[in-house]
Amino acid sequence: MSRIERTLEALKGQGRKALIPYITAGDPHPDATVGLMHTLVAAGADIIELGVPFSDPMADGPVIQLACERALKHGTSLRQVIAMVKEFRTKDSETPIVLMGYLNPMEAMGYEAFADAAVDAGVDGVLTVDLPPEEADDVAPLFTERNLDAIFLLSPTTTDDRIRAISEHSSGYVYYVSFNGVTGASKINVDEVASRVDHIHKLTALPVAVGFGIRDAHTAAAVGRVSDGVIVGSVLVDTIARNQADNDQLKRALTDLLHPMREALDGLSS
Amino acid sequence: MSEKLTEEMLSALPDARGHFGAFGGRFVSETLMDSLMTLEKEYKMLKNDPEFQARFDKELADYVGRPTPLYFAERLTRETGGAQIWLKREDLCHTGAHKVNNTIGQALLASFLGKKRIIAETGAGQHGVATATVCARLGLECHVFMGAEDVQRQSLNVFRMKLLGAEVHAVESGTRTLKDAMNDAMRDWVSYVDETFYIIGTVAGPHPYPMLVRDFQSVIGRETRRQALEKTGKLPDALVACVGGGSNAIGMFYPFLSDESVQLYGVEAGGLGIETGKHAAPLCAGRPGVLHGNRTYLMEDENGQIAGTHSVSAGLDYPGVGPEHSWLKDIGRANYVSVTDDEAMEGFRKLTRVEGIMPALETAHAVAYAIKLAATMDKDQTVVINVSGRGDKDINTVAKLEGIEI
Ligand SMILES: Cc1ncc(COP(=O)(O)O)c(C=O)c1O
Numbered sequence: 264m265s266r267i268e269r270t271l272e273a274l275k276g277q278g279r280k281a282l283i284p285y286i287t288a289g290d291p292h293p294d295a296t297v298g299l300m301h302t303l304v305a306a307g308a309d310i311i312e313l314g315v316p317f318s319d320p321m322a323d324g325p326v327i328q329l330a331c332e333r334a335l336k337h338g339t340s341l342r343q344v345i346a347m348v349k350e351f352r353t354k355d356s357e358t359p360i361v362l363m364g365y366l367n368p369m370e371a372m373g374y375e376a377f378a379d380a381a382v383d384a385g386v387d388g389v390l391t392v393d394l395p396p397e398e399a400d401d402v403a404p405l406f407t408e409r410n411l412d413a414i415f416l417l418s419p420t421t422t423d424d425r426i427r428a429i430s431e432h433s434s435g436y437v438y439y440v441s442f443n444g445v446t447g448a449s450k451i452n453v454d455e456v457a458s459r460v461d462h463i464h465k466l467t468a469l470p471v472a473v474g475f476g477i478r479d480a481h482t483a484a485a486v487g488r489v490s491d492g493v494i495v496g497s498v499l500v501d502t503i504a505r506n507q508a509d510n511d512q513l514k515r516a517l518t519d520l521l522h523p524m525r526e527a528l529d530g531l532s533s
Numbered sequence: 534m535s536e537k538l539t540e541e542m543l544s545a546l547p548d549a550r551g552h553f554g555a556f557g558g559r560f561v562s563e564t565l566m567d568s569l570m571t572l573e574k575e576y577k578m579l580k581n582d583p584e585f586q587a588r589f590d591k592e593l594a595d596y597v598g599r600p601t602p603l604y605f606a607e608r609l610t611r612e613t614g615g616a617q618i619w620l621k622r623e624d625l626c627h628t629g630a631h632k633v634n635n636t637i638g639q640a641l642l643a644s645f646l647g648k649k650r651i652i653a654e655t656g657a658g659q660h661g662v663a664t665a666t667v668c669a670r671l672g673l674e675c676h677v678f679m680g681a682e683d684v685q686r687q688s689l690n691v692f693r694m695k696l697l698g699a700e701v702h703a704v705e706s707g708t709r710t711l712k713d714a715m716n717d718a719m720r721d722w723v724s725y726v727d728e729t730f731y732i733i734g735t736v737a738g739p740h741p742y743p744m745l746v747r748d749f750q751s752v753i754g755r756e757t758r759r760q761a762l763e764k765t766g767k768l769p770d771a772l773v774a775c776v777g778g779g780s781n782a783i784g785m786f787y788p789f790l791s792d793e794s795v796q797l798y799g800v801e802a803g804g805l806g807i808e809t810g811k812h813a814a815p816l817c818a819g820r821p822g823v824l825h826g827n828r829t830y831l832m833e834d835e836n837g838q839i840a841g842t843h844s845v846s847a848g849l850d851y852p853g854v855g856p857e858h859s860w861l862k863d864i865g866r867a868n869y870v871s872v873t874d875d876e877a878m879e880g881f882r883k884l885t886r887v888e889g890i891m892p893a894l895e896t897a898h899a900v901a902y903a904i905k906l907a908a909t910m911d912k913d914q915t916v917v918i919n920v921s922g923r924g925d926k927d928i929n930t931v932a933k934l935e936g937i938e939i
Contacts, residue, residue, distance in 0.1 A: 317837075317838065318707065319713075319716050319824060319825075319839050321561075321719045321720065321825070322723065328706050328707075332707075335838060342836075365823075366560060367823045367831075367838075368837035368838070370837060371836060393560045393561055393823065393826070394560060395560070395566055397559065415563070416562060416563040416564075418562075420563075420565075420726060421563055421566070425567075440562075440564060443723060443724060443726050443727070444723055445720045445723060
């Protein structure tokens with residue numbers, strides 16, 4: 264069983280929902296990332312999605328675009344991101360880490376070299392935004408062989424046939440994108456999400472985590488009620504942007520944001 | 534070339550997943566997959582639908598002004614002193630470039646699919662103008678995404694688009710040029726996927742775009758083939774076209790791919806020189822990667838971040854290229870070369886002075902290379918240059934380079 268599966272299984276046993284924060288590696292500075300990851304865990308994160316910066320993040324809104332630009336200004340490369348995970352692992356061997364990004368940096372590094380380095384560093388899963396399962400024939404086996412979970416997206420436009428096919432290619436969890444749009448938009452409709460996730464649960468046994476549009480304890484609880492976990496991204500990245508000058512203040516601000524979400528999610532089970 | 538390309542092989546490409554050999558495909562986020570699969574299915578039906586084809590042909594004839602002439606550039610030939618140089622006059626198309634062949638095709642497609650909201654990306658503004666034009670023609674809502682840098686450089690075209698009723702969105706992210714305009718167009722598409730049709734301006738993007746844009750542009754090569762046989766009694770010995778994303782080039786090349794005797798030359802933007810790194814020549818100096826929904830040759834750094842590009846011509850200023858060109862390069866069927874900004878300017882002046890035809894700066898790259906090439910060929914051979922567009926839009930750029938204020 265992978266670290267992701269173990270974590271989600273344990274939460275399920277406790278009747279709890281996963282809190283999955285996203286930050287972009289190297290933002291605001293490569294030296295800050297590992298510390299911020301520990302802060303997220305202390306504030307209640309169950310799994311961390313660590314963004315690999317890309318020059319052309321086509322599925323992201325302005326908040327994460329700017330985070331990528333800040334990270335790239337400091338030359339943050341995929342190899343460096345992997346090294347950050349390795350450093351994180353020296354103090355935390357429990358929290359699963361999912362790398363989330365676009366295909367080209369991985370292709371440039373070489374898929375085999377990437378998979379080896381990721382496993383060696385203690386990465387648990389990989390989510391590539393612009394890699395649908397149809398194009399993953401060469402890549403996916405490299406992940407499976409190494410016990411790296413391949414996490415794919417589902418969206419409101421995904422047909423039932425595709426939900427089944429994508430789930431078959433996935434392990435760990437599937438990521439349901441809550442609305443048609445880019446990260447950072449606020450179009451989420453909780454009732455719609457509830458009925459879609461219900462439907463997805465009928466088609467796959469994998470846990471379903473929901474991302475896009477979750478920005479506070481209220482939306483986290485509303486979406487947590489109908490799913491297995493919530494992914495929180497742009498609101499954290501925006502907090503990083505606004506507090507980048509002072510690292511201690513930044514850590515407090517991230518904690519103040521995440522902690523109420525944790526409590527709201529845990530409140531669902533009691 | 535290792536293997537002869539048969540009609541049969543060619544008609545099988547791209548394959549069912551949109552691949553041209555190792556290139557192409559569909560690398561997009563999940564939200565767009567359903568839309569792309571629907572588009573592919575509908576297009577394959579309409580492609581063989583006599584009603585759709587008749588409508589397309591009629592628009593090309595009466596609205597675009599086709600067929601465009603194949604013109605013998607007699608003085609240029611004499612001055613060059615080699616092969617006969619012929620010009621395929623896409624500059625005479627409505628709106629002044631080949632772009633409209635594609636936009637009218639895709640806009641008809643959108644209408645047949647019942648989509649009323651059109652989006653497009655543009656660099657120099659030619660594709661934006663061609664899209665705004667057909668949207669006015671068909672009564673469709675039009676949004677054009679254009680890098681903020683290009684909005685400033687090409688203010689005339691911005692104004693033209695607005696006159697045509699389009700809304701122009703200045704894109705402030707990244708390098709604020711064509712690739713960023715394409716990013717924002719894709720972001721808009723994801724956000725309004727149900728009601729929106731994305732008219733991509735070149736043979737790039739996810740499957741089925743490289744295929745359908747190629748099909749719409751292939752009218753260039755089909756006409757050229759027929760006209761060459763009529764006027765010279767044989768097929769041309771060489772075809773030369775500039776390559777930005779590669780739509781005018783593939784439109785010219787495609788109907789000749791199985792004619793082994795016809796040499797194909799795609800001319801990329803060499804900018805300040807390949808060795809300076811300041812260029813836009815992914816086929817000449819890049820390597821395969823994935824951007825904007827397909828695998829193709831790209832300009833990127835060692836970490837897979839997309840590199841900034843430079844060209845005097847905004848329409849060639851793009852770090853990628855259509856996947857079919859990547860395939861043609863790898864199998865050795867087409868030759869990809871580059872000319873610098875300075876050489877292109879020389880080509881621009883030459884064609885203007887010697888033939889009274891002022892080419893777009895994109896086209897000027899093809900002109901510059903074709904002159905070099907023709908000089909090495911025999912007098913009984915023929916070279917056809919695809920004159921993809923006229924140069925009026927570039928007057929300000931040319932004046933500025935010559936230190937003249939208009
Ligand atoms: C006149 C002209 N030629 C060529 C191009 C380059 O595009 P493509 O390579 O798709 O033909 C452009 C693009 O704006 C153009 O305006």
